[in-house]
Amino acid sequence: MYRQWPGLASIIIVLAFSAACVSCTKAEGDSQQGVIELALTRPATPQEAVWVQVRAGKLPRGTEIRVSTRKGILLGTVSPFGAQPGQEAVTHTIPLPQSVIVNNRVQLRLTVDAPGTPARSPQPGEVESINLIYVPISF
Numbered sequence: 001m002y003r004q005w006p007g008l009a010s011i012i013i014v015l016a017f018s019a020a021c022v023s024c025t026k027a028e029g030d031s032q033q034g035v036i037e038l039a040l041t042r043p044a045t046p047q048e049a050v051w052v053q054v055r056a057g058k059l060p061r062g063t064e065i066r067v068s069t070r071k072g073i074l075l076g077t078v079s080p081f082g083a084q085p086g087q088e089a090v091t092h093t094i095p096l097p098q099s100v101i102v103n104n105r106v107q108l109r110l111t112v113d114a115p116g117t118p119a120r121s122p123q124p125g126e127v128e129s130i131n132l133i134y135v136p137i138s139f
Contacts, residue, residue, distance in 0.1 A: 033121045034110045034121035035070055035107060036107070037105055037107050037108075038052070038106045038108070038130065038132050040101070040105070040106070040132055041132075042104075044101075047136060047137060047138075048137060049095060049096070050098075050101060050133070050135070052075075052093070052094050052106070052108065052131070052132055052133075053091055053130070053133055054067060054092050054094065054110075054127060054130050055090070055127070055130070056078045056079075056080070056089060056092065056126065056127060056128065057125045058126075059079065059080040060114060061080065062114065063114040063115070064077045064078060064079040064112075064113050065078040065079075065111070065112055065126065066110070066119075067094055067108055067110060068111065069100050069107070069108065069109065070107040070108070070109055072109065075096065075097075075100075075108070076094035076095075093133070095135075096132075110130075112126060
């Protein structure tokens, strides 16, 4: 079938790539400790919600990464629980309230809480990636 319409295969590949890249965002550092800014690739439609996916690297037992708004309102936590033995990283998905999206941007504070130590910003390797994704919603 694709030999009859060689352009069709290209269109399918482009559409598949576009769908996969919906989660592509630009992360920018902030002068405040642990605050990052993510840009939406496009505004969410009324049938979509925006969630954040955090891929955490290897974390010591009992350690978690708190994902909060810039003002400190807790949205969710990322922990090493759920990772299979030998698995270096695990992805956690956290729903975002519409109120945290301002001008197609989301500012989040990431804080690492480890037993017996003060809260701190993530160190290299603790957060491998953080992306915004569009999730279909129904009413």
